[in-house]
Amino acid sequence: MEYRPRPRPEHQVLDVIVGKWINEGHTVATGDMPSSRILTSDVYEWSTGGFFVLHTAYGRAGDLPGGGIEIIGYDAASGEYISRFFDSQGNVSTHALSIEGDAWTWQGETTRCTAFFTDGGRTQTAHHERLDGRGEWVPSMEVVLTKIV
Numbered sequence: 001m002e003y004r005p006r007p008r009p010e011h012q013v014l015d016v017i018v019g020k021w022i023n024e025g026h027t028v029a030t031g032d033m034p035s036s037r038i039l040t041s042d043v044y045e046w047s048t049g050g051f052f053v054l055h056t057a058y059g060r061a062g063d064l065p066g067g068g069i070e071i072i073g074y075d076a077a078s079g080e081y082i083s084r085f086f087d088s089q090g091n092v093s094t095h096a097l098s099i100e101g102d103a104w105t106w107q108g109e110t111t112r113c114t115a116f117f118t119d120g121g122r123t124q125t126a127h128h129e130r131l132d133g134r135g136e137w138v139p140s141m142e143v144v145l146t147k148i149v
Helices: 009-017
Strands: 019-027 037-046 052-061 064-075 080-087 092-100 103-107 111-118 123-131 137-147
Touching: 009 052, 009 064, 019 052, 037 064, 037 137, 092 111, 111 137
Parallel strands: none
Antiparallel strands: 019 037, 019 137, 037 052, 052 064, 064 080, 080 092, 092 103, 103 111, 111 123, 123 137
């Protein structure tokens, strides 16, 4: 008999994010930059085997095109969720993902995001922050994602 690993309940928690989303919102103005409108299409899908979620994003922030690829998974050895994001400007970031009920928080070295799922998992309201030059967390983006499929 062949042994085939199966996704565990910790993996299945990620299912709420799987689907196609429209992401609308804005960047937060700074002394140097005005606020810009954000509009993206985000697709979250299970990778083969059902252990990892692949997230692709395409869209615009103001006049700038952008997007990226994220891989989200559960590391059974550490008991933690991990996210790796590769953006359209060549940047790579790693975030610890904590999930507490309907609140998901991605925490990286210089960026973090807390998203709240409402409407039975069909809406995400996300508050993004970044570290400023003084080492303080400041708002960077406010977005709402609406699941369309």
